[in-house]
Each structure stands twice: as structure tokens, then as C-alpha cells.
Amino acid sequence: MSASSAKSLTQKFWDASSKIISTTEKHEFLTAMVDGSLAEDKFIYYVLQDCLYLTDFADCLHKLSLKAPNAAHKKRLAELALGAENDEKELHRSFFTKWGIDDSHVEAMPNTLLYTSYMLRVVSTRPYAEGLAVLLPCFWVYMHVGKVMLKLREELGDSVKRIPQFDAWIDLYASEEFEKEVSDYIAMVDDIGKDEIYVNEYDGDAEAMQSKMQEHFIMCCKLEHMFWDQANSLMKWPDL
Template sequence: MAWHDRAPDSFTATLWDGIGDVWAEIRAHPFLTGLKDGTLDHRAFVFYVIQDAHYLREYARALAVCGARANDVAGIRMFCEHAAGAIAVERELHESFFADFGLSEADVAATPMAPTNVAYTSYLLSAAYGGSYAEAVGAVLPCYWIYAEVGRELLAAGSPDSRYQRWIDTYGGEEFAEVVSQVLDAADAVGPSLSEADRAAAAHRFTTTSRYEWMFWEMGLRRETWPV
């Protein structure tokens, strides 16, 4: 089943239906429309890429915890492979951008995490360690799914900026779509066994991290810093 076309009665379709208003705001966000038309300030993009590199390190930790808590061998393997991929494959993309903009690894390491990044990653790890397995999956899922949806839409439009097109090609491509499909299938496999309370808890995690996705792009656009 395609990642963007889930069965209407599936657990993941229910989760997605619950963030319709958030998704509408994400699609219209100036950071993403700026990627599409090439008008996004390169300084905002560089800031975002550095913050995303920091984010992926913590996201990989959350995925590894999901793997440790998975109900079957397939889930353990999938999340552990994805944790490694978050560091290896996507970091390779970031490092190509760092080279384009003349940034060294030391420059990136010396840049502190922005407030929204600290809040988002802290929430992810809290959900992964402290919630149920379903809550952990609900928390990590928006980063997969929303990026795939964004990538698909932007790929159809393209970008006049070659750097932004490279980003779009990564998240709008078939390879990433297959990764997302795996996680959605895993979430749908868990859904039927959940009580109403457990489904609501997982949905709450999903909605919260979907909001953080919007906030992350807002953070990048504003090049967010600590106020004090």
C-alpha cells in the first residue's frame, strides 16, 4: 500500500485525519513555499540544515528505543536499521550542503541546538522511553510521514534552486517512500490491538510531534535563538 494512500479504516489514516489543520499550515509554511519557488533565504536553509543534523542524532536515539521495544523481530530490525540510516544516509545529504556553504564539521558542532529543537527532541525521547510502544511509534511517525508528503508535493512542482531541489529529491523519492511505507505498516499492525485509551494516547503523541514539525520549519525561517 502506498504511504500516501492508506486504507480509510486503518490506524494510520485515523492519525492523519486528526492533524488536518496542522497539515494545512505546514503545506502553506513560507519555509516550504520558499524551497519550491527558490526564494528561501540561504541563511535560513543553512540554519535549518545544521539544526536538522543535531535533530537527527536525537531522532536516531528515539528510533533505537522503538526498536528495543518493538513487539516482533521485524520491528526490531526495521527501527534499528532506520536509526543507523538517520545518521548515515541523511547526514551524508547534510554534509553535502555544509560543503556547498563552506561549513566545517567543527562549525556545525559549535552551533547550539535552538530552543524548538531542544523541546522537540526532548519530547521525542520522553515519549520513546516513558510512553507505551504505540506512543513511541506515534511520536516518531510524523517526521517520516510529513517529510514524505512534503517531498511528494514539492517534487511535483520542482525548485529553481539546485540545492533546494536536492533536498526535495531526497524526501520526494521512491527510496524514502519505501522507508515510510514500512513504518506505516508497522503502525497499522499495532493499531488493532490497542484499547481506546491507548489509541488516544498514541494519537496525542502523533499530533504533538506534527505540531513540532511545523515549529521546526518556523524555527529555521526565523533562525531562532534563545531569548535570554
């Protein structure tokens, strides 16, 4: 068996997106968070948009749990939906309390709406396999950049001072708890390539299924990058 054919389904997706991901891990927004130079208004903008994103992301996980063809997937997806809605957003809410911000009337900015609309469309209208794939970058890329940022923070040591919210964000996404969630999700996606029940939705064409899954994975890796671009530029809707 060749090295290529021995790769897991998700590793193939990751490899196909490696250029995008390697660029994202060095994104100015993220590196500035670690070295403490990120303007607080950019971080506040990001967190407000991310809270909106997580509402739709949790909804996507819930919708997938209802579509899942086996009990194990149903249970874990429902748990992950609760985790996104409660644990991740709890961090955001703690930031809002600290800043004295009311987030109840925040408008989704262009790249937020683009990303969430794409996810919701795929989860709602496409087969289960594609729904799983479209949500994977949010888990995996966040874990990856969290660990990259943690390493950079350790290299910088105590010479750099950051606002506490920056460190809290890094600690969450570089944590063992989050890594466990990501590992579980990756395992579910890899299950897809081992069960004919999923391939049957593509008339038995496994390559067609995997191609569509990879297409969504790559697109959402791009959208992840664009989400940080949006915060870094404080993107607004045109004033028409």
C-alpha cells in the first residue's frame, strides 16, 4: 500500500488545504494577539462576530445530530452542539461582562454571513457526509492555531504583556479538552470512508463523495482565514 493510499480521509483533506492553513497560522490578527500588539477594538469586533457564528455553528451540529445514521454519532454531535453553545460562548460572555457590552443587537458582518450561510446550506441541503466535512475546519483549524499560538507564547515568555482575554482565548483552543472534542469529530468524519451507508447516497461512488467533502473542507479553511481578515480590517457593510 502506498503512503498516499494509507492516509485517512481527514488527513487527505488537511493535506489538500495545507497552503491555506500554513498561511492562516501566521495571520497578522493571531500573531498580534500573542505578542500583545492586537488592538483591543479588533478583538472585541472578532469576539462579537464569533459569538454570532457559534450560534449558527451549534445549530448546524444539532441539525447534523438529527440526520446522523447511527446512535454514536447522534449522541456525540448533540454533545458538541451543547459545548459550542455553552462552553465556547461562555468564554465570550465573560468577555462581554468584563467590557460591559450588550451583544443582543450585533449585526453579522459580510464574512460572518458568508461563512454561516455556506455551512447552513450544506448541512441543510446536502448529504450527511458533506455536512460533517463542512464543519470540520472550525474544529481542526482552531485547535491547530491555538497550539501554534501557545507555542509562540511560550517562546516569547514573560517579556510580553497581553490583556487577559487574549490568553484566555489561547488557553481554550490549545487545551486538552478542546483537543478531545476535535479528535472525536475527526474520528466521525473518518468513519464516513469505512461505511457503505454513506457512499450509497452517491450511487456507490466513494470518490464522488470524498471529492465533495474535500471541496467543503477547503472552502471553509478559506472562510476561516477570511473571518480573521474581517476582524483585522474591522470590515463593515457598505454605507449605501
